[in-house]
Structures are given as C-alpha cells and as structure tokens.
C-alpha cells in the first residue's frame with residue numbers, strides 16, 4: 348500500500364511487540380507530523396539508551412553502570428534474593444515497594460519449544476552468587492504458567508541441597524497471567540504468601 | 545438459554561443476515577448447499593467459539609472477503625447479553641460480550657451452551673477414541689472451569705515434554721531436565737482423569753434414566769478406560785503417583801519414540817450395550833440410538849449443572865432416522881428447550897410445526913415462511 352521509506356518506517360515500527368500494522372501506521376503518521384527537533388530527540392534518546400543501558404553484572408537487571416542501584420544499595424537485604432524471568436519483572440516488583448531484598452534475572456524460562464534449557468538461563472551465575480554468601484532465602488518469582496513453574500521446580504531441586512531456603516511466590520497471581528500485567532496489590536499479596544518449595 | 549437474534553456479515557455464504565428466532569423450535573428448510581448447516585455453524589460458534597467442522601477460522605470468511613462478523617443476543621439465567629465475534633483474515637478472531645473483550649477462551653465459555661446432534665455422532669460409537677475424548681472434554685469444559693484450565697495446562701506441558709523427548713532422542717538435551725515437566729504432567733493429569741471418571745459415572749446414571757424414559761429394554765453403559773488404571777477405581781493423588789512411576793519405567797521407549805505414550809491424551813471410553821462392546825457387537829440401529837442417547841445425556845448433564853437446558857442444534861437428523869428413533873427424539877424435545885433444526889422438506893416436521901418458526905434458506909438468504 349505504501350512504498351519507499353514510508354513503507355520501511357511502518358514495517359520497522361510494526362516489528363515491535365504489541366504493535367500491529369494499524370498502530371504502526373498511526374505512529375508513523377504521528378511522527379511525520381512532528382517538528383524535526385522532536386523526532387531528532389526521540390532518535391537520539393533511542394540510540395543513547397541503547398548505548399548506555401546494559402545488564403547488571405551481578406543480577407542482570409537493566410542499569411546504566413556495571414552494577415545496578417539495587418545491588419549496590421547497602422540498605423537492601425542481601426540475605427534475600429528474588430529470582431525472576433525478565434528485567435521488566437524487577438520493575439513490577441520494585442513498584443510495589445514490598446520487597447527489600449536483591450534480584451536475579453534468569454533471562455527466560457525452561458521451554459523446549461523455544462530451545463531453552465538450563466544452560467540458556469543465568470543459573471550458573473545464580474549458583475556462583477550463592478557460594479560463600481550470606482543469602483538465607485531464595486524466592487522464586489517466575490510466572491505462574493507451566494514454563495515458569497517448570498523453572499521453579501528445577502531451581503528448587505538444584506538449590507535445596509545447598510542448604511538455602513527456597514520459596515515460591517504463592518498464588519494471588521492470575522493463572523496463565525504474568526508478573527508484568529498483575530496489578531500491584533496482587534503482587535504484594537503474592538510476596539506475603541510465599542510457600543516453601 | 546436462548547439465542548434471540550442473529551446477525552451475520554460475510555460469514556460462509558451469507559453476505560448479510562439479520563433474523564429473530566422463536567424461543568422454541570426454529571426450522572431451516574432448503575435444498576442442498578443453500579446455507580442451512582452454515583447457520584447452525586454460526587450458532588455453534590456462539591456457544592463454543594469454534595466450528596464443529598474443525599476448520600481454520602479463515603475458512604469461515606465469505607470467499608474473497610477479509611473480515612466476517614457474528615452478532616447475537618442471548619439470554620442465560622434471565623440475563624440478556626450481546627455477543628460479537630469479529631474474524632479478520634490471517635489475523636484471528638476477537639470476541640466481545642456486552643462490549644467487553646474476552647481475551648481468552650476461558651473468559652468466554654459458559655455464556656451459553658449449545659449442543660449439536662448430527663449424523664456424524666455415530667462416530668462416538670464406531671469411530672476412533674479421539675471422538676469420545678472430544679465428547680468428554682467438551683462437556684467438562686462447558687461445565688467446569690477448573691477442568692478447562694487444567695486441560696489447557698496439561699496440553700501445554702505435553703507439547704513441551706514431547707519436544708524435549710525428541711531433543712533427548714537427538715542428544716541435544718540431557719535426560720535429567722524431564723523432571724519439572726513430568727511433575728506438572730502427572731499432577732494436571734490426576735485432576736483431569738478423576739474429573740473424567742466422575743463425569744462418566746454421572747453420565748451412566750443419566751443414560752439409565754433416558755433408556756427407561758424412552759422405553760428401550762436395553763442397558764447402555766460407558767466404562768472409562770484410562771491408560772493408567774485401565775478402568776479400576778482411583779483417587780487423584782494415586783493416579784499422579786502411578787502415572788509418574790509408569791513414566792519412569794517406559795522412559796527408554798518414550799525417548800525412542802520421541803513422544804509421551806500414556807496419559808489422559810490416550811484415554812478411551814468403552815461403550816457397552818447389554819455388556820457387549822457396542823463398537824463390535826451392536827447393530828447399526830442400536831448404534832444410532834446410542835449416539836443420540838449420548839447427546840441427550842449431554843443435554844441432561846448440562847441441565848443438572850445449570851438448572852437450564854442448553855440450546856439444541858439438529859443437523860440433518862430427521863431425514864436419516866427411522867420412525868422409531870424420530871419418536872425418541874421428539875419425546876425428548878421438551879417445550880422449554882430452544883431448538884434449531886435443518887431439513888429439506890417441511891413435511892418431515894409436521895408434528896412440530898404448530899410451535900415452530902420456519903425459515904426458507906435459499907442461496908445465503910433466510911426468509912420467514914408465511915405459513916407459520
């Protein structure tokens with residue numbers, strides 16, 4: 348329908364998650380209506396973000412330095428680690444202010460269909476963190492779908508022999524739902540009612 | 545339960561349709577290939593979100609069109625709702641109830657229950673196990689949300705596990721990662737199997753009642769043949785434990801085949817008439833009676849759960865039944881059930897006409913028969 352650079356622009360926008368062809372069109376036309384300076388600012392922000400934001404070398408959540416502000420905060424309880432699937436899960440939990448421990452992002456879940464096995468997750472890194480540390484409890488906050496549950500079961504079996512207490516964020520989260528969409532109250536409730544694995 | 549109005553846009557051979565239904569019997573009369581079954585298909589989708597023809601949603605779109613719609617007004621428990629389905633080519637469908645989007649099937653099911661009677665029901669007796677599994681699954685999914693979510697989860701775990709078994713076969717993954725999937729598989733399976741078992745016991749009671757009411761001096765009985773206990777009694781946890789142990793003992797074979805070879809996805813029902821397996825011993829006529837009785841049992845079961853009868857769709861049923869079985873069916877059709885029937889001749893329905901609304905279906909158009 349569109350050709351040349353406009354078609355390419357719509358196509359690029361449409362590749363983003365949650366953006367269908369119609370929304371991509373709307374965004375494209377919106378951007379074209381803006382002043383040049385506006386568009387430049389957006390483009391610069393995207394590139395700057397891409398260049399500065401990286402994964403924390405300890406917990407793999409997003410940050411602008413080598414180590415994120417949570418890992419480097421002495422007031423956080425370093426005896427407690429919450430394991431989550433993706434960096435955005437850290438933001439969901441932080442928003443609730445109900446959790447004062449540290450995080451560990453796995454970067455996915457077990458999922459044979461997507462070719463994801465234990466070696467494809469940040470599990471070795473988690474084990475290394477637990478060695479010679481004062482971590483007393485690991486809370487597994489993977490999503491309550493079958494992939495998140497499989498990952499939780501796997502981690503439970505792996506961590507328990509190390510003598511660390513392993514708990515699972517209890518119900519309160521919608522079945523087949525995930526952390527990203529759960530509202531803050533549900534997450535707070537889930538944090539309170541965790542069960543031992 | 546009632547469907548009071550139906551509007552179609554670009555659905556199958558209907559470009560545009562807008563009709564009101566009778567609360568009792570609605571009869572669609574027309575020559576072959578005019579769109580009678582297509583109408584029942586739209587009504588069935590309103591109940592179950594899917595076609596009974598088991599086709600891709602895109603095939604529902606009128607040939608050459610990019611979108612289609614079904615709009616309906618329904619009543620359940622005295623509550624009126626508007627239902628809207630939008631089908632978009634190569635994209636999928638969206639469903640709204642009273643203007644609110646239903647994101648998952650589980651959000652939608654339960655708005656209205658629709659049961660189809662059709663000649664292929666004979667496959668419930670004669671056909672492969674899959675037909676009988678579909679029978680129990682559809683009945684349980686309509687009446688039990690917990691079953692539905694366990695079934696969805698079970699199927700997802702099964703898919704992951706089968707994929708993993710193939711990976712292990714090809715030595716891409718180590719064997720020790722099966723554990724987390726097995727644990728979930730057996731616990732979902734335990735719940736599914738127990739619920740199937742209880743359902744079958746209830747259906748047997750209903751069948752006995754139906755045969756008595758129809759005055760048939762035979763005993764029809766269903767036996768739940770699960771792959772773990774093979775018909776013996778069990779409890780949920782027992783099932784899970786035994787299933788897990790069996791999986792361990794056949795691990796080698798499963799890896800060789802690259803799939804999960806026992807469990808609820810391999811269940812069957814043995815249907816017996818006077819203690820003989822109906823599939824191999826009963827006459828064609830007896831099998832037809834049994835197939836209709838199974839559907840009637842489905843209707844009665846839904847009534848027992850919701851205290852309200854589901855909507856009945858009868859496709860080409862009357863033309864192929866002999867007078868005796870036609871009599872059974874008419875005896876069963878109570879006046880407080882809303883019915884949609886197709887046929888080629890009005891005369892087949894003479895006994896029902898007084899209360900019925902008759903529609904003439906002709907090349908994707910429906911006209912009310914004036915002789916109503």
Ligand SMILES: Nc1ncnc2c1ncn2[C@@H]1O[C@H](COP(=O)(O)OP(=O)(O)OP(=O)(O)O)[C@@H](O)[C@H]1O
Nearest residue numbers: 556557576577578579580581582603604605606607
């Ligand atoms: N996607 C579609 N677009 C347009 N026409 C279609 C589509 N799918 C099916 N049809 C047509 O719809 C017509 C009617 O089909 P339907 O199965 O409803 O017939 P029927 O009235 O039930 O006939 P019978 O008495 O033989 O069962 C067929 O001729 C078929 O070609």
Ligand SMILES: [Mg+2]
Nearest residue numbers: 580581860886
């Ligand atoms: Mg037909």
Ligand SMILES: [Zn+2]
Nearest residue numbers: 403406415418
């Ligand atoms: Zn960090």
